[in-house]
Amino acid sequence: MRVTFTANGKPVEADDVWEGESLLYVLRERVGLPGSKNACEQGECGSCTVYLDGTPVCSCLVAAGQVQDREVRTVEGLAEDDGELGLVQQAFIDAGAVQCGFCTPGLLVQTDALLANDAQPSDNDIREALSGNLCRCTGYEKIMDAVRLASARTCAKAVSE
Amino acid sequence: MEFLRPATWDEALAAKAEYPTALPISGGTDVMVEMNFDVHRPSAILDLNRITELTEWSNDGGVVRLGAAVPYTRIINELSGPLPGLALASHTVGSPQIRNRGGVGGNLGGASPAGDAHPALLAAGRDVFVEACSVRGTRMIAIDDFYVGVKRNSLEQDELIRAVHIPVADGPQQFSKIGTRNAMVIAVCAFGFALHPKNGTVGTGIGSAAPTPRRAVEAEEYLQGVLAERGLWESGDLLGTEVIQRFGELVKAAASPIDDVRGTADYRRHSLAVMARRTLTWTWNDYSKQIRSAA
Numbered sequence: 001m002r003v004t005f006t007a008n009g010k011p012v013e014a015d016d017v018w019e020g021e022s023l024l025y026v027l028r029e030r031v032g033l034p035g036s037k038n039a040c041e042q043g044e045c046g047s048c049t050v051y052l053d054g055t056p057v058c059s060c061l062v063a064a065g066q067v068q069d070r071e072v073r074t075v076e077g078l079a080e081d082d083g084e085l086g087l088v089q090q091a092f093i094d095a096g097a098v099q100c101g102f103c104t105p106g107l108l109v110q111t112d113a114l115l116a117n118d119a120q121p122s123d124n125d126i127r128e129a130l131s132g133n134l135c136r137c138t139g140y141e142k143i144m145d146a147v148r149l150a151s152a153r154t155c156a157k158a159v160s161e
Numbered sequence: 162m163e164f165l166r167p168a169t170w171d172e173a174l175a176a177k178a179e180y181p182t183a184l185p186i187s188g189g190t191d192v193m194v195e196m197n198f199d200v201h202r203p204s205a206i207l208d209l210n211r212i213t214e215l216t217e218w219s220n221d222g223g224v225v226r227l228g229a230a231v232p233y234t235r236i237i238n239e240l241s242g243p244l245p246g247l248a249l250a251s252h253t254v255g256s257p258q259i260r261n262r263g264g265v266g267g268n269l270g271g272a273s274p275a276g277d278a279h280p281a282l283l284a285a286g287r288d289v290f291v292e293a294c295s296v297r298g299t300r301m302i303a304i305d306d307f308y309v310g311v312k313r314n315s316l317e318q319d320e321l322i323r324a325v326h327i328p329v330a331d332g333p334q335q336f337s338k339i340g341t342r343n344a345m346v347i348a349v350c351a352f353g354f355a356l357h358p359k360n361g362t363v364g365t366g367i368g369s370a371a372p373t374p375r376r377a378v379e380a381e382e383y384l385q386g387v388l389a390e391r392g393l394w395e396s397g398d399l400l401g402t403e404v405i406q407r408f409g410e411l412v413k414a415a416a417s418p419i420d421d422v423r424g425t426a427d428y429r430r431h432s433l434a435v436m437a438r439r440t441l442t443w444t445w446n447d448y449s450k451q452i453r454s455a456a
Contacts, residue, residue: 001164019164019206020196041197043190043259044345058258061193063186065164066210110257131344132256 005067007031008077017064024048024059026067027074035075035105046133049106050074056113058132075105078112087157088112088150097146099137107133111147119154121147163205170212170294173321178296181318183207187215187230188262190255191271207321215266215323223329224288229266229322236265244327246281246334246353253277253338256345266322269307272314272373279308279374280353280366281336282327287362290326295319301326308373332356333447335440338368339424339432349424350433352412354440356448358394361385365437370416370429377415380437384408397452400445405438412437 003026004013014030022041027033027050037047041060048059051073059072078086085093088111098104107130114121114129121129126147135143165183167173177183184203186192187210195201209215215230218240225243227236233251237260241248247265254260254277268276269291282289282304289304293316302315309315316322334355340346351368363384365377387404388394418429 019162020202022193022197042194043255046256046258049258055261056258057262058190060197061189061259061262063164063189063193063196063206063208065166065206066186066189066208068166128344129257132258 001065003064003068005069006071007033008073014064019063019065021064022060023050023052023062023064023067023072026064027059027072033074033076037102037105039102043132044134045103046106046110046130047103049109049133051077051109051113056110073109075108078108086112087153088115091150091153092143092146095142095146095149097139097142099135099139099142103133103135103137107135107143111150114147115151115154119158120151123148162202165205165207166211167207167209168211170214170323173207173209173212174294174296174319176207177321178319180205180207185209185270185321188232188259188264188267190259190263191267191273209321216264220329225327225329226292227265227325227327229269229324230264232262232264233260243329244281244285245330246284246336246355247278247327249334249336250277250281250338250351250353253336253340253346253348253351259345265325269314269322269325270316272308272312274311274371274373275348275351275369276374277338277348277351277368280351280368281334282325282353283366283374283376284334284353284355284364285327285330286355286357286364288326288328291322292324292326293317293320294323295321299323305376308375311372330355331359333444333451335444337436337440339436347423350416350418350429350436352433352436352440354437354444356444358448361389361394363388365412365415367412367416367433369423370418370433372417375415377412377437380408380411380415383411384441395452397449399449400441405441408441409434409438 012031014026039045039047043058043061050059165176183205185207215228218227233254236251265278268278290301293300336353338351339349348369350370353366355364413430413434418426
């Protein structure tokens with residue numbers, strides 16, 4: 001079947017999609033957006049987290065046909081229009097929160113969603129928000145630092161604007 | 162495989178009648194796992210995402226009618242007042258991403274004994290009904306008649322779950338679940354408990370410790386008897402350790418768990434007794450406070 005939807009603001013079209021196929025597979029293999037990672041395929045790891053109509057979800061658990069005519073935003077869509085890294089992406093680099101990098105795309109999207117809702121989350125809020133994202137390098141402390149840094153920069157930006 | 166995308170509820174019912182073996186999908190948090198691991202190849206997938214009424218709820222003051230696809234995140238944020246037990250259970254489901262997609266309709270449709278919503282629904286009283294629809298009409302299935310076997314429910318092949326009707330809480334409710342960590346846990350076992358002071362009853366629900374979610378009927382009857390005989394609903398006085406202990410033992414006796422990868426039958430029985438004692442203590446403390454502050 002054919003599935004058409006919006007990915008990072010641009011219309012995309014995928015052909016020959018199998019009816020049982022996941023959104024994650026379509027993103028990675030059919031429309032050239034391999035940023036979202038495929039690890040567990042059962043919603044355990046969060047590496048494939050994307051926005052679907054503004055809500056963060058595991059793209060491995062969304063059937064491709066379900067996104068017809070809907071809006072998807074992936075980790076690629078977190079960068080600025082000029083290709084510069086987004087605030088959350090830069091904070092992860094600056095805090096050294098990227099080790100092997102496999103879990104990073106999901107953590108970036110989930111962090112972006114957290115800060116959009118609450119620019120100053122407590123440590124408990126951060127842990128809860130990221131509880132569905134596994135890091136096997138166990139860089140969780142650096143990840144916490146990165147989210148705190150992104151939070152501080154988001155607040156500073158809001159003040160300066 | 163077909164991919165069916167009805168735009169309206171009537172179209173969905175017509176599609177389910179035409180393709181009775183079609184697998185309904187909403188949040189996809191169970192269905193897509195089976196698909197990704199090739200556990201299940203249904204003849205057709207019936208996507209319910211376009212039917213927005215399934216993501217709506219209403220509250221007439223006495224009963225909440227909860228659309229089958231209202232995501233757990235919204236149950237937590239919007240319904241913790243009228244449905245405290247279900248909101249607590251919802252908070253233990255998967256992760257934020259999973260709670261953004263999954264809902265009670267999928268829990269009921271899958272009818273896994275480990276589904277987190279089931280103990281809360283069973284504990285919420287005898288007036289919990291599943292609204293099951295087909296082209297032939299609508300049936301209200303009492304929650305006590307809904308679960309019929311391991312991952313089997315009493316839906317007919319042409320029926321879809323539209324909503325669940327749950328009485329608004331008239332007393333404290335609790336939910337407790339055992340797992341290896343706080344997130345992304347399939348219950349080793351779980352327990353839901355509710356006080357219903359208006360009609361002098363209590364509700365229980367056991368998860369992951371029998372072929373189906375089930376109540377601990379003897380435990381309910383024992384506790385109701387004690388509360389009535391001693392006038393505790395009126396006084397809000399302490400229950401005493403003997404009553405709490407006995408309640409825990411009766412809940413434990415109501416389970417028929419198995420040994421599996423998540424835990425042993427013995428551990429499940431033991432932890433059920435602990436959870437029963439704790440949830441009873443927590444809810445009764447809350448109730449006592451309400452009585453005292455009203456006096």
